[in-house]
Amino acid sequence: MYQSDIRDISLAEEGQKKIDWVKSNMPLLRGIEEEFRKEKPFSGIKVALSIHLEAKTAYLCHVLNAGGAEMYITGSNPLSTQDDVCAALVKAGMTVYAWHNSTAAEYEAHIRKTVECGPGIVIDDGGDLVTMIHNEYPHLIKGIIGGCEETTTGILRLLSMDKEGDLKFPMVLVNNAQCKHLFDNRYGTGQSVWDGINRTTNLSVSGKTVVVAGYGWCGKGVAMRAKGFGANVIVTEIDPVKAIEAYMDGFAVMEMTNAAPLGDIFVTVTGCDDVIGEKHFKLIKNGAVMCNAGHFDVEVNVARLAEIADEIKEKRKNIVGYRLGDKWLNVLAEGRLVNLAAGDGHPAEIMDMSFAIQALSARYLVQNKGEIKEMIIDVPNEIDSNVALRKLDSLGITIDKLSEAQAKYLGSWRI
Numbered sequence: 001m002y003q004s005d006i007r008d009i010s011l012a013e014e015g016q017k018k019i020d021w022v023k024s025n026m027p028l029l030r031g032i033e034e035e036f037r038k039e040k041p042f043s044g045i046k047v048a049l050s051i052h053l054e055a056k057t058a059y060l061c062h063v064l065n066a067g068g069a070e071m072y073i074t075g076s077n078p079l080s081t082q083d084d085v086c087a088a089l090v091k092a093g094m095t096v097y098a099w100h101n102s103t104a105a106e107y108e109a110h111i112r113k114t115v116e117c118g119p120g121i122v123i124d125d126g127g128d129l130v131t132m133i134h135n136e137y138p139h140l141i142k143g144i145i146g147g148c149e150e151t152t153t154g155i156l157r158l159l160s161m162d163k164e165g166d167l168k169f170p171m172v173l174v175n176n177a178q179c180k181h182l183f184d185n186r187y188g189t190g191q192s193v194w195d196g197i198n199r200t201t202n203l204s205v206s207g208k209t210v211v212v213a214g215y216g217w218c219g220k221g222v223a224m225r226a227k228g229f230g231a232n233v234i235v236t237e238i239d240p241v242k243a244i245e246a247y248m249d250g251f252a253v254m255e256m257t258n259a260a261p262l263g264d265i266f267v268t269v270t271g272c273d274d275v276i277g278e279k280h281f282k283l284i285k286n287g288a289v290m291c292n293a294g295h296f297d298v299e300v301n302v303a304r305l306a307e308i309a310d311e312i313k314e315k316r317k318n319i320v321g322y323r324l325g326d327k328w329l330n331v332l333a334e335g336r337l338v339n340l341a342a343g344d345g346h347p348a349e350i351m352d353m354s355f356a357i358q359a360l361s362a363r364y365l366v367q368n369k370g371e372i373k374e375m376i377i378d379v380p381n382e383i384d385s386n387v388a389l390r391k392l393d394s395l396g397i398t399i400d401k402l403s404e405a406q407a408k409y410l411g412s413w414r415i
Contacts, residue, residue: 002072004090005113007083007099015088018055019062026056026352027394028387029063032359036067041363043068048119050111050129051150052080052340053098056351058089063359065094072117074110076125077295078102079333080340115140121362122147122169126295127154134166146170146365146372148358152185152216153271153295158376167375172361174354177379179387181217184354188346189339190221193267193293194229196343200318200332201289206230211263213256214270215242218293222267223251234259236275256280266290267338268299277301278308286327289319291338302335318342356387 047064051057053075061071071094075081081098089096097110111128115137122129146169149155155175161167210226211234212219226233235246236256247253260283268275271294292299311323321328333341360383
């Protein structure tokens with residue numbers, strides 16, 4: 001093992017309590033951990049992992065480690081890293097390079113150290129590991145079996161790399177699995193975003209106007225929960241089909257320039273930059289709250305807001321106010337992922353499914369080493385179905401099965 005680079009090893013006991021708590025609520029991963037402990041599918045393999053470094057991610061690391069993996073771990077966002085969880089992982093014998101609120105230079109250095117282990121498997125969230133390997137460590141590519149990508153933003157980067165012929169090892173698109181995006185993105189993001197907003201602001205949502213930018217699976221979840229809180233919800237979109245879907249779901253749909261003067265709370269969930277920019281800041285009302293639930297801190301253009309502000313003041317932990325003339329605009333968590341930078345992320349039961357997909361996809365790569373020719377791989381249907389069945393079993397739910405006659409009927413064009 002290499003020397004870890006963390007903030008404070010003395011925090012390990014508190015971090016372990018968090019890990020133990022989520023483990024008790026993640027039955028799928030517990031079952032996979034026992035399977036991996038017996039099979040040792042990752043024996044002799046180094047795994048480089050960059051995911052939001054909190055308790056649920058830490059338990060995924062334990063599961064992979066139980067399967068024989070030598071773990072090298074970093075975070076995928078400076079504000080979502082929890083120092084006590086990092087300490088607990090180091091105490092458990094894994095190598096960690098991360099701490100909370102790292103500078104841009106420190107964050108890059110931690111990514112670099114993680115890459116330098118020479119991984120056989122890469123597990124990424126947003127594409128930072130994969131990008132650095134291709135740009136700065138191409139000599140390591142020959143030793144990489146493949147990797148898994150957790151989130152939409154990272155998949156967009158991978159698709160761009162593959163289109164240009166630059167992606168040099170297979171990557172499984174974990175986010176595209178049904179047991180990931182249908183639940184993690186919709187129900188996980190939907191709950192955890194509002195956990196972060198409500199914990200940070202301590203304000204009522206009921207009766208307010210919430211503007212949700214983006215109506216993908218994450219945006220659907222955020223809008224649905226806002227509606228449940230009693231908010232009036234406006235959706236902004238660039239995709240005409242998603243815009244119609246939002247309208248049919250009962251939400252007002254309009255351009256951001258029209259929504260800006262109406263909103264009390266703004267949540268961006270697009271994966272794009274400058275979604276709320278200077279022209280919108282000038283229209284947004286006094287006291288409005290803006291936050292981001294996309295991967296990178298560019299959706300609300302906080303850098304430009306800081307440049308045009310007459311005054312900048314911390315209003316409360318994780319809330320910074322920017323004065324433009326006689327009005328204040330408030331930004332949560334520096335425009336970073338509000339559900340992780342100002343909260344604990346998705347519920348454990350939701351991430352149980354997502355990380356089960358991650359663990360089984362990583363095993364799939366090892367089992368099929370050298371046989372996979374494509375660089376972009378969808379999660380195999382058998383893994384998706386396996387995780388769904390494990391989840392149902394954990395809930396005590398049984399479902400019907402087709403009889404032979406029914407299967408024959410569905411598989412035939414003859415009546």
